[in-house]
Amino acid sequence: MISMAGVVSLELQNGAAASPATYNFWRELVKNLLRNRSAVIGLLIIAFLVLTAIFASPIAPYDPNKAMFGEPGEVGSLPRKPPCIHLTGCSIEEPQHIMGLDLNARDVFSRVVFGSRTSLVVGLSSVTFAIIVGTLLGLMAGYTGGWIDNIIMRLMDVLLAFPALLLTITIVTIRGPGLENALLAIAVVSIPAYARVTRASVLSIKEEEFVTAVRSLGAAPARIVFRHVLPHALTPLIVQGTLGIGSAVLTAAGLAFLGLGAQPPTAEWGYMLSEARAYVFTSPHLVFFPGIAITLTVLGFNLLGDGLRDALDPRLNRS
Amino acid sequence: MSTFILRRIVLVIPVLFGILAITFILLRSIPGDPCRAVLGERATDEVCDAYAERYGLNKPIAEQLVIYMGRILRGDLDNSFRHGRPVADLLIERLPTTIELATAALIIACLIGIPLGIISAYRHNSIIDVGTMMGANLGVSMPVFWLGLMLAFFFGVVLKDTPFALPPSGRLEAGANYSPFYQVWGLAQTEDTASGFMIFVSRLNILNAALTLNFTQLVDALRHLILPAFAVGTIPLAIIARMMRSSLLEVLKRDYVRTARSKGLNEYRVVVGHAVRNAMLPVVTVIGLSFGSLVSGAVLTETVFGLGGIGRILFEGITARDYTLVQGITIVTAIAFVLINLFVDVLYGFLDPRIRLE
Numbered sequence: 001m002i003s004m005a006g007v008v009s010l011e012l013q014n015g016a017a018a019s020p021a022t023y024n025f026w027r028e029l030v031k032n033l034l035r036n037r038s039a040v041i042g043l044l045i046i047a048f049l050v051l052t053a054i055f056a057s058p059i060a061p062y063d064p065n066k067a068m069f070g071e072p073g074e075v076g077s078l079p080r081k082p083p084c085i086h087l088t089g090c091s092i093e094e095p096q097h098i099m100g101l102d103l104n105a106r107d108v109f110s111r112v113v114f115g116s117r118t119s120l121v122v123g124l125s126s127v128t129f130a131i132i133v134g135t136l137l138g139l140m141a142g143y144t145g146g147w148i149d150n151i152i153m154r155l156m157d158v159l160l161a162f163p164a165l166l167l168t169i170t171i172v173t174i175r176g177p178g179l180e181n182a183l184l185a186i187a188v189v190s191i192p193a194y195a196r197v198t199r200a201s202v203l204s205i206k207e208e209e210f211v212t213a214v215r216s217l218g219a220a221p222a223r224i225v226f227r228h229v230l231p232h233a234l235t236p237l238i239v240q241g242t243l244g245i246g247s248a249v250l251t252a253a254g255l256a257f258l259g260l261g262a263q264p265p266t267a268e269w270g271y272m273l274s275e276a277r278a279y280v281f282t283s284p285h286l287v288f289f290p291g292i293a294i295t296l297t298v299l300g301f302n303l304l305g306d307g308l309r310d311a312l313d314p315r316l317n318r319s
Numbered sequence: 320m321s322t323f324i325l326r327r328i329v330l331v332i333p334v335l336f337g338i339l340a341i342t343f344i345l346l347r348s349i350p351g352d353p354c355r356a357v358l359g360e361r362a363t364d365e366v367c368d369a370y371a372e373r374y375g376l377n378k379p380i381a382e383q384l385v386i387y388m389g390r391i392l393r394g395d396l397d398n399s400f401r402h403g404r405p406v407a408d409l410l411i412e413r414l415p416t417t418i419e420l421a422t423a424a425l426i427i428a429c430l431i432g433i434p435l436g437i438i439s440a441y442r443h444n445s446i447i448d449v450g451t452m453m454g455a456n457l458g459v460s461m462p463v464f465w466l467g468l469m470l471a472f473f474f475g476v477v478l479k480d481t482p483f484a485l486p487p488s489g490r491l492e493a494g495a496n497y498s499p500f501y502q503v504w505g506l507a508q509t510e511d512t513a514s515g516f517m518i519f520v521s522r523l524n525i526l527n528a529a530l531t532l533n534f535t536q537l538v539d540a541l542r543h544l545i546l547p548a549f550a551v552g553t554i555p556l557a558i559i560a561r562m563m564r565s566s567l568l569e570v571l572k573r574d575y576v577r578t579a580r581s582k583g584l585n586e587y588r589v590v591v592g593h594a595v596r597n598a599m600l601p602v603v604t605v606i607g608l609s610f611g612s613l614v615s616g617a618v619l620t621e622t623v624f625g626l627g628g629i630g631r632i633l634f635e636g637i638t639a640r641d642y643t644l645v646q647g648i649t650i651v652t653a654i655a656f657v658l659i660n661l662f663v664d665v666l667y668g669f670l671d672p673r674i675r676l677e
Contacts, residue, residue, distance in 0.1 A: 038456075054445055158337030161660075162653045165615030166633075170342075170649050173637050174349050246460065253462050254619050258634055277623065280468045281476050281487075291465035298460035306456075 032311035039307020045300030053116040060110035061096070064267040067105045071095065078105035092099075100285040103275060108286065112293050114267040119297055120254040122183055123245040129187040131241050134194025135195040139225050139233075141195065142202030154198065156192035164189050168251060172260045179268075182261040186248050197240050201233035218223035239309045253294050269294045320668070327664050331657055338653045339388050342646055347380075349642060358400065393565035396647035401639045406647035409632060410465055411515045414651075415522035416490060416628030417621070421613040423544050424552035429606065432556040436563025436602075441590055443568060451560055458557030463616045467550035467623040474546055486543050488625040490524060495539060547624040550618035555609035562605045567598040607663030614652055 033039045052059060068074050073095050082101040084090035099108035125264030139153040158168070171185035172178075205211065206229060214228050255261035256270030257277075264271065269290040333524050354367040354376070371377050375386045390397075396406035418552070437446040475487030489498070499513070499521035500506075507513040513521070521527045524540035570576065572595050579589045621630035629648050636644035 017610060145433060154333065154337065158334055158341055160340075161334050161338055161657050162649065163611040163614040163656055165611075166649050166652055169618070169633070169637060170345055170645055173640065173642070173645050174345055185543060234581055250460075250462055254464065254615070257462070257464050257619060258622070259638060270462070273462070273468070277468065280472050282478075284469075284472050287465070287468050287472070291469065294465065295457065295461045299456060 029308075029311060032154055033307055036307040036310055038303040039282055039311065042300050042303030042305075045296060046304060049116055049120065049300060052113055053120050054102070056114050056117055060107075060113040061105040062110045064111045064114040065181070065265045067104060068095075068097075068101060068107065069105055079103050080279060080286060081105070081281065083285055092149055099289045102286055103279065104274070104281075108272075111267040111272060112269070112289050115269045115272065115290065115293060116297070118179070118262060118266060118268045119249050119252065119294070122179070122186070123249045123297075123301070126183045126187040126190070126248045127241050127250075128245045129184075130190040130244065131186075131194050131237060135198045135233075135237065136193040137191070138195040138198025139202055140232065142199035143206055143221070143225050143229065144225065149199075156195050158191065159192045165251060165254060168255065170231055170256070171258065172255060173317075177260045177263065179262045179266065182252055182255045185255075186251050189251075190244055190248070192242065193240060193244070194237065197236045201236055202229055205229050205232045235312045239305055239312060242301055242308055243305035246298040249294065249301070250298050323668050324665050327661055327668075331661050332572050334657055335654060336388070338650065338657070339391055340384065342650055342653075343384055343387050346642060346646055370568050391650060396650070399633035399636070399641055399644040399647075401636065401641040401644065406644055409517070409644070410647065410651060411519050412522065413627060413629045415519055415524075416626050416631060417526060417539075417617050419544065419599065420547055420551060420621070420626065420628060423477065423548035424550075424613055424616065425606070427548055427552040428555035428559055428609070431668040432559030433563050433602065436560040437567060437595060439560070439564040440567035440571065440598075448564075451564070455561050458553045461553065462619075463550050463553065464619040464623050466553055467547060467620045468639060470546045470550055471623065485546050487546065490543050490626055491536070491539050492543075495536075496525070497524075497529060497533055497536040497539075500527050503531045504624075546670055547620050547626060550620050550623070551613060554612045554616065555606070558605055558609060558612075559602060562602050563598065565576070566601045567594060570594045570598040600667065603666060604663060604671065607660055607666075609658055610659050614656070643645075 029073065033043070062068075068078050073093055075094060076103055080103050081097070081101040084094050084097050086096050088094055090096065097107050097109065099112060102108050137152050137156070141149040168182075168185040168189050171188060171232050175181040175184070202225075211224060211228060214224050219228075252261050253268075253273070256268050257274045259274060262268035262271050264275075266284030272290040273287060276283065276290075280287045329340035354370045355362050358370060375383050378386070394407060396410070398404065399406050399409055402409060435451050439445075439451045442448055471487035474483065474485040475670050477486045484628060486492070499510075499517075501513050501517045501521060502508060507517060510518060520530075525544075528534070528540060530538035568589075571590075573594075576589060576594050579593045580586075584592075588624060617628060618633055620626075621628045625631075629652075633645060633648050635641075636648070
């Protein structure tokens, strides 16, 4: 028996075959997504993360940049103090720091909470930038063809010929370290992926009859490309973009670890790891928690991306 | 076959020129005067004029590009301004560490990833399959440097004084002094008289240990290599296992697999002899493509484990704004990346006749 998902995939394959009244792309997408276990887990992780980022101030018990020196109740040596959790036997007299204090005696938990903002901003904005530029290039290359296509795609080939992190590092070294330049470099390096994906879909879509029909009606190329071709090329872009957020977060953390990304005192997970690197043997709590936060974030976007691909790709047979 | 290889090689040439052009543009986009960016703020006008003369900075930009490409093609990667030595020499000294690390990582990734992928596909939806895929998802989501730090902590501190303890830093035991192969073989007495190639080979610890039949060095080097190689290898491992699984799942559904079974072949020969062989094709591509993640992994992990490879000098070069060094490393790695992809392409043609006949 053909399942509901099967019907949807047939409609997707036929492009604009279904009329909007009976077929709602977004509703079907959500329906398919909720049926996919990994997508649901990914969505939950991302929702958790977004809520943490939005409500960072009420969640975090302290200012992420405030050193605890001279605070009431604090005892002992404060820098790199191990976690103090009341439930596990830490004296109730002492203020609670569930992830301990960092080397400047700042509350690690508060910094991890605020770090979610930086990571989400980096992930979302670099991918948005890369998608916009990459899609425009891909549309231009795929729809025009000829020498424009050749020039654009050869340039993309060359960018892809560099190991991604290395090119990112080179760009940031030259433009100077900092979150904005890191963001820009990550975006530039991921443009080719989006250009390729868009171009591949455009190449097949522009041969479709409905495009010929629109063209014969006398529509301008720009209108054809943006109103008729682009919407059908969105599916693989959504998947690629979701996975791209994960890898952007990972690269940003790597850059910050090398001292090229977020600068102090920004609460950023990669930078926290970089600061704590030398103390891993004596104060592992400084290293453990930011790493977990990065892994969880990247995992969330990867799971959602994989789930989206399954939900959107009509060629994959679902059981 | 030879036309196929030739065609691939011809396709690579423009990409190589593109790499040089992009690094040239990047180097020219250093804000401000290139001379003062490289030589420092306090460089005098005379020094800068000499610098401009030497590197042809006063010539038209197109001519500069040609001069630049000619220099790089001759292997002149300029002097590192921080080390005051040719970048090429630094690479000869430091590359072996990174090559050893990346190779070990790739071997670990293949040795664990391929069997895991096969078992997951064969026992589709079993606990092993679900566990492997969850592990693979985690593996690609983890920052390598964090995994490296955690491994160093676990094997260096938690398991200290147990037989499982592993050294968390360095390439060899501190103070260990193993003779390089050229001394043992009587080719050269000191590093100054040894050729660049000899130094390069002797710094590949495992190869040097094998060449000098030094078992102590071999064990020492391997013990130090395990943790960083595992950290660097995690992402390729996860990707290889995933690819192997999905590719084999596809192949196991084919008619010829059913035919092989109906002939009465035992399961081992059906799966490993017939199915895996064909399922390996996409896995080979993925292995070739994982070079990029090996390089970035090495750059980040060498810092964690105190290994003096190109990742480490790249990191130091970045901090010191040593543009020529960063550029040299970028060019060499990008070219290696392109050549490895070329090799994989050719290998693919060997494995699958349909591709070379297209």
